[in-house]
Structure formats: C-alpha cells, structure tokens
Amino acid sequence: MRISVVIPAYNAASFLPRCLKSVFAQTLKPEEVIVVDDGSTDNTAALAAELGARVISRPNGGLSAARNTGIQNASSEWIALLDADDMWAPEKLERQAACIRPETVLVYTGIRIFDDNGVRTEVPAMDPISARKILRYCNPITPSTVLVRRDAAVQVGGFREDIRACEDWEMWFRLLGLGQFETVSDPLTEYYVYPNSWGAN
Numbered sequence: 001m002r003i004s005v006v007i008p009a010y011n012a013a014s015f016l017p018r019c020l021k022s023v024f025a026q027t028l029k030p031e032e033v034i035v036v037d038d039g040s041t042d043n044t045a046a047l048a049a050e051l052g053a054r055v056i057s058r059p060n061g062g063l064s065a066a067r068n069t070g071i072q073n074a075s076s077e078w079i080a081l082l083d084a085d086d087m088w089a090p091e092k093l094e095r096q097a098a099c100i101r102p103e104t105v106l107v108y109t110g111i112r113i114f115d116d117n118g119v120r121t122e123v124p125a126m127d128p129i130s131a132r133k134i135l136r137y138c139n140p141i142t143p144s145t146v147l148v149r150r151d152a153a154v155q156v157g158g159f160r161e162d163i164r165a166c167e168d169w170e171m172w173f174r175l176l177g178l179g180q181f182e183t184v185s186d187p188l189t190e191y192y193v194y195p196n197s198w199g200a201n
Contacts, residue, residue: 001077001078001097004078007023008067009036010066011040012084013044016051019085020033026088032054032076034056034070038060044084056073064160068159068161078100081146088189089190091188099182099183100182105180106179107146107182107184108146109184114191122187128180141169152178
C-alpha cells in the first residue's frame with residue numbers, strides 16, 4: 001500500500017524535527033513525505049529538506065491551500081495528513097492501513113493532547129457510525145489523524161480555500177457521500193496545544 005504524507009508548514013522550523021522523526025519512524029513506511037512550505041519567513045523549507053522530506057514551496061495561501069497543494073502533487077493512492085506541530089505513534093499508519101476495505105475513503109484515530117508540560121488527556125476516536133451522525137453538529141475528526149483516499153479528496157475538490165476555520169469539518173462532510181469512514185480508536189496521534197495555536201484558541 002502506497003501512502004504520501006502531506007505536511008503543511010508555515011514558520012514551523014521549531015516543530016519539524018520531532019514531527020518528521022515520528023513520520024520516518026513509522027512501522028509502515030510512507031512512499032513519500034511532502035512538506036508544503038506555505039510562504040514561511042524562517043528556515044522551514046531548508047530544514048525540511050535537510051531532514052529528508054520533499055519540499056514544495058508556495059506563496060502564503062493558508063492551511064487549505066497548502067494541504068491542497070500537497071494532495072495535488074502526491075503520487076500515492078492514500079494521503080496521510082499531518083500538521084507540522086503534531087506527531088504520530090510509530091504504528092499509526094500500519095494500523096490504519098489494516099482497517100481499509102474497498103469502500104473506505106477515510107480512516108482516523110484517537111488523539112493524545114499534549115502541551116509543553118506533558119500530556120493533558122487522551123481522547124479515543126468516536127466510532128464511525130456515531131461520527132457520521134455527529135458531523136452535522138460538530139467535528140470529531142482531527143486532521144492529523146486522517147488517512148484519506150487521494151482520488152476521493154480530489155473528486156470533492158479538496159479543502160475549501162475561501163474559509164479559514166472549520167475547513168476540515170466541511171471537507172469530511174463532503175467525503176461522507178463517497179464511501180465509508182473507518183477508525184482506530186486508540187490515541188495514535190499526538191496533538192500539540194500551545195499559546196496562539198488553533199487548538200488553544
């Protein structure tokens with residue numbers, strides 16, 4: 001199974017070493033690791049290349065535009081999304097791949113929320129049936145947990161670039177019509193919360 005990892009990054013040099021270390025430590029090795037440098041003013045691009053990622057640089061356009069750029073340039077059937085400040089447990093991709101069936105379009109995991117003082121809490125993933133229902137009211141799926149079929153993401157038009165919040169929630173809702181969601185309930189994604197992050201806001 002071929003997986004491309006897509007990491008949107010804006011001034012993310014301080015986070016990339018641990019992020020990419022978790023990617024390259026996967027028990028199921030990805031086909032490629034793409035860091036989309038979204039107009040950073042620090043050394044994000046140079047550092048990502050030094051650490052072994054394929055780097056695509058673009059003018060700053062926001063998170064959705066960066067993710068879409070990575071998806072469009074990926075060569076694999078499956079896309080694993082990862083924000084530059086988050087990390088994965090080593091078995092994350094392998095366990096997600098084991099869940100895939102012919103009708104699957106998206107697989108997500110639980111999360112472990114941490115900050116600079118350590119782990120705050122663990123949140124198991126909601127089962128897919130409940131998630132499909134609750135998506136009408138809130139978003140139970142964090143982007144860094146997601147493994148998505150590339151052709152499905154392209155078919156629905158990718159992430160909307162005209163909105164700056166809830167773009168992931170809106171995307172999952174459109175994907176519901178194309179196939180089934182699966183889950184690994186264990187918290188295999190490390191979700192970082194820090195001052196001025198989206199998660200802390």
